[in-house]
Amino acid sequence: MSTISSRVAVAVHVLAYLAWRRDEPVTSERIASSVNTNPVVVRRIVGALRNAGLVSVQPGVGGGAQLAREPDHISMLDVYRAVEEKEELFAVHADPCRNCDIGSNIRAVLQGVFCTAHQAMQGVLAQVTIADIGHQVKKAAGGCAGADVHLAGDCGEMAALDGVLAPGGRA
Amino acid sequence: MSTISSRVAVAVHVLAYLAWRRDEPVTSERIASSVNTNPVVVRRIVGALRNAGLVSVQPGVGGGAQLAREPDHISMLDVYRAVEEKEELFAVHADPCRNCDIGSNIRAVLQGVFCTAHQAMQGVLAQVTIADIGHQVKKAAGGCAGADVHLAGDCGEMAALDGVLAPGGRA
DNA sequence: CCAATTCGTAACCGCACTGGCTACAGATGG
DNA sequence: CCATCTGTAGCCAGTGCGGTTACGAATTGG
Numbered sequence A, B: 001m002s003t004i005s006s007r008v009a010v011a012v013h014v015l016a017y018l019a020w021r022r023d024e025p026v027t028s029e030r031i032a033s034s035v036n037t038n039p040v041v042v043r044r045i046v047g048a049l050r051n052a053g054l055v056s057v058q059p060g061v062g063g064g065a066q067l068a069r070e071p072d073h074i075s076m077l078d079v080y081r082a083v084e085e086k087e088e089l090f091a092v093h094a095d096p097c098r099n100c101d102i103g104s105n106i107r108a109v110l111q112g113v114f115c116t117a118h119q120a121m122q123g124v125l126a127q128v129t130i131a132d133i134g135h136q137v138k139k140a141a142g143g144c145a146g147a148d149v150h151l152a153g154d155c156g157e158m159a160a161l162d163g164v165l166a167p168g169g170r171a
Numbered sequence C: 001c002c003a004a005t006t007c008g009t010a011a012c013c014g015c016a017c018t019g020g021c022t023a024c025a026g027a028t029g030g
Numbered sequence D: 001c002c003a004t005c006t007g008t009a010g011c012c013a014g015t016g017c018g019g020t021t022a023c024g025a026a027t028t029g030g
Helices: A007-020 A028-035 A039-051 A076-083 A101-126 A130-142 B007-020 B028-035 B039-051 B076-083 B101-126 B130-142
Strands: A055-058 A064-067 B055-058 B064-067
Touching (some): A007 A028, A007 A064, A007 A076, A007 A130, A007 B101, A028 A039, A028 A064, A028 B101, A039 A055, A039 A076, A076 A101, A076 A130, A101 B007, A101 B028, A101 B101, A101 B130, A130 B101, B007 B028, B007 B039, B007 B064, B007 B076, B028 B039, B028 B064, B039 B055, B039 B064, B039 B076, B076 B101, B076 B130
Antiparallel strands (some): B055 B064
16 A cells, blocks of 8 residues: 555645634544544544644634644645655665675665655645645535546646646646 | 565665676576575566566576576566566555535545656666666776765755666656 | 474554544733 | 533554565476
8 A cells, every 4th residue: 555644635624624713613522523533543643743733723612623734825735744754755775795796776765866856745735735725625515416526537637726826747 | 664565675786787797597506696685586586587587497406597688677676576576566455434515525536646757767767677686786886986875865866866767756 | 204494474463643623721802 | 610622641443564475387398
């Protein structure tokens, strides 16, 4: 597998929900019902977002989570870094043979390439904000008729992101 | 965590080794000693590379693995796709609430962004070949003095890849 | 044909991460 | 005080990964 955990996806969902209910604090239970998970899972993720300064939380009656910034000042890269503590995207085998040229040098070379690839990925996330996500969701909710048509194919043209993103993968 | 498994790194190591010993078949045991792992682990990865047509393998006395293509015709994206069967880089929560606008539309929006990010990462891998890796390793092995200096910092300028890669992450 | 070598693969293990769940202490406001 | 809500610890089942052993199948050489 080795997919990035769904915490990023859930965190974006949470923030989009908070942006939707911008005025009032929202409880973890309410958020959990939208995500369809356990309130504790939501609180764990909200805790990470709080540590990153993206939301503010109040306990007690009438408490809950609220956005700490404007939705257009929260990028998906912020979210990614808030909930995914891992610094390296690719694992590299720890201890190759030190006696051969390959073994003693491959790690540095691989780390360089992998780091560049990771940065390219983060570059895409950096250019999408929670406000963008909210707009996309709203647009999709509006035109329900063909809302999920563009799911076909290999993530297709991603028409939904036109104007927001540069071409991205030139593969 | 959620890092991409070290199979990619090991597979590149294996292919770099085969490119180094271009003429003769190399046994899984020999490769394993360079990677410093178990021969079965190597055979599993070599099997995936064989399925992808990157190497050819012969059993029996004098057998082993050999490159099936020139090193400059094997990209790290080929390797990535050969050993990492996962099609999606980011997991998305499977079943958000269908009654609210956010829950019923967030998955498609997230999948679009995540797919674009994934493609950007693959675009970097596509531009590095096994031959490039071999050259980098050789260069590092030659000038041992300052070979690992450029490891400092946040993957720094990646001077080693200058001329091979476009700027990559514009974050 | 037989023996040595090597791959291919199944089976099992320990480790680590993930998400879901319960439980409870602590903070907050009426 | 009390109801509400967060924060967190703790446990569980599921899953993936890497390591290891074991054995059958293929190939080469005598």
